[in-house]
Amino acid sequence: MATVMDNGRDLTVMLIADRCAPDGDAAAGFQRDLHALGARLLPAGQPMLAVGPAARLGDLAAGAVGGLWRVLGVVLLASFVLLLLTFRSLLIPVKAVAMNLLCVCAAFGLLTVAFQDLGREGADVNALLPLVVFTIVFGLSLDYEVFLVHRIAEHYRRTGDNTAAVLHGLRHTARPITLAAAIMAVTFGGLMLTRRLDFQQGGFAVAAAIILDATIIRMVLVPCLMRLLGHRNWWLPGFRSRRGSAP
Incomplete structure (x- = not known):
């Protein structure tokens, strides 16, 4: 389920609800699919930021592996x-x-x-x-x-x-x-x-x-x-x- 909130100028916020555990493979795959979809739909150079438990865990894991x-x-x-x-x-x-x-x-x-x-x-x-x-x-x-x-x-x-x-x-x-x-x-x-x-x-x-x-x-x-x-x-x-x- 997704709900779009647009301020009409330069920001679009999408609230997406799923049933995946934040630390599971399904949540990680869902995050990858979202970023891939954003890369195809958004203009070149337009950033896409993700928040939520799954996104935070993904960033933490990436930081740990990189460090x-x-x-x-x-x-x-x-x-x-x-x-x-x-x-x-x-x-x-x-x-x-x-x-x-x-x-x-x-x-x-x-x-x-x-x-x-x-x-x-x-x-x-x-x-x-x-x-x-x-x-x-x-x-x-x-x-x-x-x-x-x-x-x-x-x-x-x-x-x-x-x-x-x-x-x-x-x-x-x-x-x-x-x-x-x-x-x-x-x-x-x-x-x-x-x-x-x-x-x-x-x-x-x-x-x-x-x-x-x-x-x-x-x-x-x-x-x-x-x-x-x-x-x-x-x-x-x-x-x-x-x-x-x-x-």
């Missing part, structure tokens, strides 16, 4: 620089950023399988989740990375033995990382008991990412890579000559 790349760039660059300055290594921050991205991508893959492929029909992943989950997971993952690598770097600089340093780091951080990850996974997993689908998806994604990060990433992949890279883990152009005594 994701800027947030991604800032977080990755800041993480790289911070780890570079902390550990005086070029490969450590590169490895940390790559592992964290792998963890986030794997978590979203599990989220898609759980809620779209195996879940109820029409349970699309909320458009705001990538931005929110990425920032939360990346911050938590860097915490675990710093805990582990700091122990390894401390032992390596004292002994110069990379293999022994990796074992030392695992031995002294496995329990606190596991306990911290379990607490965070249970906390965010509790959101899955709510009735809101977006809360369920967010809780599942963060909990899955934390479990993957604390087990496969932090306890298996990172130590294996550091063991294989050996002394190259601690390479930084020009740093050895400036420190002189650094191993």
Whole structure:
């Protein structure tokens, strides 16, 4: 149903009533059809503005997706620089950023399988989740990375033995990382008991990412890579000559 209100000069307002849920695919498709119709009927350059719950949700989702790349760039660059300055290594921050991205991508893959492929029909992943989950997971993952690598770097600089340093780091951080990850996974997993689908998806994604990060990433992949890279883990152009005594 549509009602037209025209002021007779330069503005036409159309009130359109529909039966679509504002956050559903039907509402999004309806908004696209309206804009396509306006583009065909209105003169060139004439703007068409839409308001209402569905339009606001669409604008919010578009803004979140558009801002994701800027947030991604800032977080990755800041993480790289911070780890570079902390550990005086070029490969450590590169490895940390790559592992964290792998963890986030794997978590979203599990989220898609759980809620779209195996879940109820029409349970699309909320458009705001990538931005929110990425920032939360990346911050938590860097915490675990710093805990582990700091122990390894401390032992390596004292002994110069990379293999022994990796074992030392695992031995002294496995329990606190596991306990911290379990607490965070249970906390965010509790959101899955709510009735809101977006809360369920967010809780599942963060909990899955934390479990993957604390087990496969932090306890298996990172130590294996550091063991294989050996002394190259601690390479930084020009740093050895400036420190002189650094191993």
